[in-house]
Amino acid sequence: MEKGKHMVMQFHSLLNRDEDIFVNRIAESFETPQHSHDFIEINYVAEGRGFHYIDEELIAAEKGDVFVLPVGTAHVFRPTAVSPKEPIVIYNCVFQPHTLADWAEAIPMPMRIFEYLSPAKGGAPAAWMKTTDRSGDFHLLFTGMYAEYIRKADGYRTMLCGKLLELLGILDRRLFGTEETRWQDxxxxxxxxxxxxxxxxxxxxxxxxxxxxxxxxxxxxxxxxxxxxxxxxxxxxxxxxxxxxxxxxxxxxxxxxxxxxxxxxxxxxxxxxxxxxxxxxxxxxxxxxxxx
Structure with a gap:
């Protein structure tokens, strides 16, 4: 996959105009082309294992992995084979940078992840980051967000906003924290x-x-x-x-x-x-x- 040879996915093509957050669950295949997007995307590997092509890097991906992809990151997930015994299943949560900026004016934001995902205008785009679900928190958040998005019960947009804020808070601690417990073994x-x-x-x-x-x-x-x-x-x-x-x-x-x-x-x-x-x-x- 050559750099620059990818499609650009638009946020408005994914969801209704009155929505700020899009969540889906998909078993990846070889049909989806490598693509970049004009939105922020957070991926959670819910089942199986496979590979994640990010720009020109190839990263092994397995259950529990969490990827944070800033605007403009080119990527695609691939299973281990055309008909794998263990397909790789991904939850995707996407939103636009201006959503975070709007929230920052009204509520406390986890500032390290906010600044990482909202670089200064004209600055270099942020690099992708990865962590692993050690506690099960990511699993519960992504399954909860997906359930809210699919059901669209009364108040689902409020629930999605709350869960996304919690997700960002956990990512802030995990990716930028300096006091994370480290075992001697x-x-x-x-x-x-x-x-x-x-x-x-x-x-x-x-x-x-x-x-x-x-x-x-x-x-x-x-x-x-x-x-x-x-x-x-x-x-x-x-x-x-x-x-x-x-x-x-x-x-x-x-x-x-x-x-x-x-x-x-x-x-x-x-x-x-x-x-x-x-x-x-x-x-x-x-x-x-x-x-x-």
Whole structure:
């Protein structure tokens, strides 16, 4: 793909004139040409793996990767093969720079990401950036934005604006923060990343984790005792309950479905452990913390 040999996508071609934010979900193929655009785009790899061509770079892309593409960045995602066993599925959130400028006049903005995405007129365009979803926050935000955009229920534009601001705040911390926790053992940081990505899988166990990373269960247990003072299972349960709390606050999903999304097949067990860790039932928690 030669530089300059790409189409330019226009923001107004994607959505209605009264909308400021566009969100979609797509399984990538070889049909989409490399393209640039007159808007800002944030990509989240929701499933699978493949490749991301950005300008003249080729970057491996897999589940959990987040790409921030300023105006003018030429890119395209590709699966690993014409008919891959594991297709690469992407969420895209796009908006224009003037949207951020309009917001900055009325509400506090995460300034480092705002300045990065809104370069001075005539200045050099910003370079693309990448991070990884270590906590599951990006997954919840993108699935929530997509649901709002597709359903278009009353107040969906307000909900989209709120979720985009939260997304920008997390990106500001992740990409520009100087106090991000860094573990002494990089392998243990990878273990934490995997747990937060897969804690919603009911069959996820310490055995599967250790086998995939070629480490012993003793090592994993020692690391959790060292850094958190708990066992692997206790940390996994906490991660699952934290995810369920967020879903109770931010969605209208039924409690049984939330339990399933958080790795619990036994609803009675979910109720019992949720009450033990939060002091209330899921229904009580939702009523107390539901966002207006």
């Amino acid at each position: 990089p392998l243990f940081e990878e273990i934490l990343n995997i747990i937060h990505m897969r804690c919603g899988e009911s069959q996820f166990t310490i055995g599967e984790l250790t086998e995939s990373l070629n480490v012993t269960s003793g090592y994993v247990q020692r690391m959790f005792r060292r850094y958190f003072g708990v066992t692997f299972l206790a940390y996994l349960q906490n991660a699952r309950i934290e995810r369920s709390c967020r879903l109770l606050r931010e969605t209208s999903f039924k409690v049984a479905y939330i339990a399933e999304l958080c790795g619990y097949q036994d609803l009675k067990f979910f109720y019992r452990i949720f009450k033990r860790k939060t002091g209330s039932t899921p229904h009580q928690y939702r009523l107390k913390h539901r966002r207006s």
